[in-house]
Amino acid sequence: MNDTQQGAAAAPLLSGLKVLDVGTWIAGPAAATVMADFGAEVIKLESLEGDPLRQLAQGPTSPPCDHNYFWVLDGRNKRSIALDLKDPAAAPVRDALLRWADVLVTNFRPDLAERLSLDWARVKTLNPKLIYAHITGYGDAGPEAGKPGYDTTAWWSRSGLADWVRLPGARPAMSAPGMGDHATAMALYGAIMTALWARDRTGEGRRVTTSLLANGFWSNGMMASMTLCGAPLPERDPARPVANALAAQYETKDQRWLQLTLLNEAREWPKLLGALGAEALQADPRFADGDARRADPEALYQALATYFHRLTLEEAKAVLADAGIPAAILTAVGELAEDSQALAADILTPVAEPQPGWTHTVNSPIAIEGAEKVAPRYAPALGEHSAAILEELGFDVATAAALQAQGVLGGA
Numbered sequence: 001m002n003d004t005q006q007g008a009a010a011a012p013l014l015s016g017l018k019v020l021d022v023g024t025w026i027a028g029p030a031a032a033t034v035m036a037d038f039g040a041e042v043i044k045l046e047s048l049e050g051d052p053l054r055q056l057a058q059g060p061t062s063p064p065c066d067h068n069y070f071w072v073l074d075g076r077n078k079r080s081i082a083l084d085l086k087d088p089a090a091a092p093v094r095d096a097l098l099r100w101a102d103v104l105v106t107n108f109r110p111d112l113a114e115r116l117s118l119d120w121a122r123v124k125t126l127n128p129k130l131i132y133a134h135i136t137g138y139g140d141a142g143p144e145a146g147k148p149g150y151d152t153t154a155w156w157s158r159s160g161l162a163d164w165v166r167l168p169g170a171r172p173a174m175s176a177p178g179m180g181d182h183a184t185a186m187a188l189y190g191a192i193m194t195a196l197w198a199r200d201r202t203g204e205g206r207r208v209t210t211s212l213l214a215n216g217f218w219s220n221g222m223m224a225s226m227t228l229c230g231a232p233l234p235e236r237d238p239a240r241p242v243a244n245a246l247a248a249q250y251e252t253k254d255q256r257w258l259q260l261t262l263l264n265e266a267r268e269w270p271k272l273l274g275a276l277g278a279e280a281l282q283a284d285p286r287f288a289d290g291d292a293r294r295a296d297p298e299a300l301y302q303a304l305a306t307y308f309h310r311l312t313l314e315e316a317k318a319v320l321a322d323a324g325i326p327a328a329i330l331t332a333v334g335e336l337a338e339d340s341q342a343l344a345a346d347i348l349t350p351v352a353e354p355q356p357g358w359t360h361t362v363n364s365p366i367a368i369e370g371a372e373k374v375a376p377r378y379a380p381a382l383g384e385h386s387a388a389i390l391e392e393l394g395f396d397v398a399t400a401a402a403l404q405a406q407g408v409l410g411g412a
Contacts, residue, residue, distance in 0.1 A: 012039020030185030036077035075379025082383030082410030155180025159216025383411020
């Protein structure tokens, strides 16, 4: 292999791909983050106030921390330019960025995108090869198409997810921050990469889109499919909260919980009894076979719960693992940073320049053999790279200074 080939082999997989991130919050920008992880050059185009995500961890009710913990996750490996797109003086810079990009990511509603001259109809005339990646709340058509959406509303609440994970009559639970946004970002990433594959063959750009609502339905697809097929939904009786004692959560002696999931019941049932020292249940006629065990799941649950209560979480983990029983602890959020499996599997990945309180971050959830990711660099300050980006686009220093003096360009 010659030097040129060696250099090419060492380059990140998406090296040379140019991405303009004009999104806010999480779902769109996180798709750009995944591309940045694989080496794409991502410019974050922000208003002079910045992406609102910057402020989410800085409010009066947010836990104090030395790091902007939400921003460092999804802002990593990007450069920031702050530009007032509402000011006509910003138009030359905006259009230069549009011509520069291979991919544009946005979640602006169509009316706002049009007011800022960032609508697809206009943008494709400037850059016919551009992949225009658009996140919406509720899709492109229908009575709610123009409605603003967040993952708590469009993904979690409107999809049936929030309803299904509660017992009837119980108060609905809130989703975790960014829970639906990060899932939706992966759908947008897939759409972008598919469109780039097509562009490689046709030379043409195109608009790709996904929505929070579509991804909520996809996440809740099995229950939605039952409804679509006319199947009766499983009964959820608060007086009988356990539908299947072999796919349920059990509390241990030290007040921890684990999730048991036996899908190959004929093979795993005897192993479970052996692991728990519960062989006596084998002779109980109530649990003699699968039909009997499903006939009274609450009785079986109470019987198994007695054995789990005799074990600590670590003891239960050990005996179930030794028996090959599918189970997982309900990990406390405060334990995630020390998760040995997540660290070993590079799910929690080391950052490029560690500093106190920031040594690892959450990796994007895909890996490609032979394609090393870029070590996460700290998320940029607002407008940190404004002047440098203008220079790279061919604007002279005087132009950048004038735009800053007019309050059109932000940053140092």
